[in-house]
Amino acid sequence: MSSGITKPVKETDYVLETNHPDFGDTGLKKCSTLKIDKLVTIEKRIVVGEIGRVSNSILL
Structure with missing residues (x-):
């Protein structure tokens, strides 16, 4: 886990956005x-x- 969005985002990265x-x-x-x-x-x-927890709706 990395706070912030690393550039470039790898194909294996998943970005957790605050607007979700x-x-x-x-x-x-x-x-x-x-x-x-x-x-x-x-x-x-x-x-x-x-x-905290990451819900299924964030990951899908």
């Missing part, structure tokens, strides 16, 4: 880029908390 009706549920403060090619799996015990 469900953006408030994400817990993000500004447009952000979800970097799909940089996803990793981490152990649940490492996660301290969550800032």
Whole structure:
């Protein structure tokens, strides 16, 4: 995840725009880029908390 929109946007990037009706549920403060090619799996015990959720309507 990167705050802001990186240029150029890669084919594997997904931009989360503030004008989406469900953006408030994400817990993000500004447009952000979800970097799909940089996803990793981490152990649940490492996660301290969550800032929000990305709804299916944002991802579709």
